[in-house]
Amino acid sequence: MVRPLRIAAVALALLAAAVSSARAADVTFDDTARFLAGMQPSADSPLVPLTRDPNWQHHAKFFDNAFAQLEQRQIAKIRSWADVNLAAPRPTMFYMFSGPDFLYANAFYSKASTYVLGALEPVGAVPDLTKLPRGSVGAALYNVERSLGSILSFSFFITKQMKVDLHTNQVNGTLxxxxxxxxxSGKTIRNVEMVALDxxxxxHVGNDNPGPNATRGVRITFAGSDGEVRTLYYFSTDLSNQGARATGFLKFCETLGPGNSLLKSASYLLHSGNFTVVRDWLLANSATIIQDDSGIPLANYSAKQWRFFPFGRYLGPISEFPGRYQERYAELFTRAQPIDFGVGYRWRMHESNLLLSVRVPGSETAPAPETVSSTEPAPKPRPKRPRPPESVPPSSGRFFWFR
Structure with a gap:
């Protein structure tokens, strides 16, 4: 009787060892993220041998330097600003026209438990990096660097370049x-799932059929240093009036609201008549909105429903977006408080504007905004004044930290 028990015990031990070995051989989502970010994966990760490649070591050094500078110049200052100025933030934050910009979503709303990002760019894929053809990992790392060049230097993605950069390699898209x-950002990824909205x-998750007009996306669960599990959704979606009406994206967002919203470097799309659906949705479903002047025009806010707190300096739009100067915005910013960081298209510190709009408690049922026009009224003639040099990066795609 003793011998069979010993055999069973040995068998169980071997099985446990085999399971443990199989788990150790898996490439986890978090290890993949750390590898792409130029950070050491876990000690037993199959990706460890790839970190001995000079291409990865150069990549890691490049990102160490770039993110250290960005943290000092902007991200730490944004977190400090948010800690002082955002009281009782909601658990959900919405970031329309975001691209894959979790970095600034987390900087402004670090206490959110659910992040919802929506933009046109595809979700893409990150395959098992250990199975890529020899020599292609270095190309994938270089492509990641190239994709991040503008946001690391200027705080925003350049849309035209993203269309090329995010389709170039097997490691592609926003993922x-x-x-x-x-x-x-110091997060540990727990799980990644491809999802779709009907x-x-x-x-819908996995092989569920979402039906026609499905909105494809990804759901990432992660934890920060506090161990609290949070969720990030990114959806590839058309936010124009036609797209917003045809899909279930805003209906899904409504189940998570009201929330806090961020609008940054949004190409002034919300100034046009073709994006009124998402603009009105944001005004109806946001408790606070942080934006630069490329977000919702001041004329579309109701003064009875919102309180405005301007920060920085308003110099008007850059030359790529003519006709979007707002007289009322300029008047509001005559009483703006200073900020010690740059953000948006005018990314230099003393040229950036940031508007914090806070919904008045109990105003959800207040009358509709007095002004609902999709564009700012034509400004009155104003004296010409010297304008500072345009701060948009050159279209050639050269970046400050681009190797």
Whole structure:
């Protein structure tokens, strides 16, 4: 009787060892994110041998330097600003026209438990990096660096370049960029799932059929240093009036609201008549909105429903967006408080504007905004004054930290 028990015990031990070995051989989501971010994966990760490649070591050094500078110049200052100025933030934050910009979503709303990002860029894929053809890992790392060049230098993605950069390699789309930002923000990725929304806003996972007009996305669960599990959604979606009405994206968002919203470097799309659906949705479902002047025009806010707190300096739009100067915005910013960081298209510290709009408690049922026009009224003639040099990066795609 003793011998069979010993045999069974040995068998169980061997089975446990085999399971443990199999788990050790898995490439986890978090290890993949750390590797792409130029950070050491876990000691037993199959990715460890790839970190001996000079290409990865150069990549790691490049990102160490770039993110250290960004943390000192902007991210730490934004977190400090948010800690002082954002009281009782909601658990959900919405970031429309975001691209894969979790970095600034987390900097402004670090206490959120659910992040919802929506933009046109595809979700993409991150395959098992250990199975890529020899020599292609270095190319993938270089492509990640190239994709991040503008946001690391200027605080925003350049849309035209993203259309090229995010389709270039087997490691493509927004997912690898989200991985890098999560890892470099000190997050640990627990799980990644491809999801889809049906036209009523219902969420489908795996092989579930979401039906026509499905909105494809990804759900990432992660934890910060406090161990609290949080969720990041990114959806590839058309936010124009036609797209917003045809899909269930805003209906899904409504189940998570009201929340806090961020609008940054949004190409002034919300100034046009073709994005009124998402603009009105944000005004109806946000408790606070942080934006630069490329977000919602001041004319579309109701003074009875919102309180405005301007920060920085308003110099008007850059030359790529003519006709978007707002007289009322300029008047509001005559009483702005200073900020010690740059953000948006005018990314230099003393040229940036940031508007914090806070909904008045109990105003959800207040009358509709007095002004609902999609564009700012034509400004009155104003004296010409010297304008500072344009601060948009050159279209050639050269970046301050681009190797």
């Amino acid at each position: 690898p960029i989200l991985y890098v930002f999560l890892a470099r 036209n009523k806003g219902g969420i």
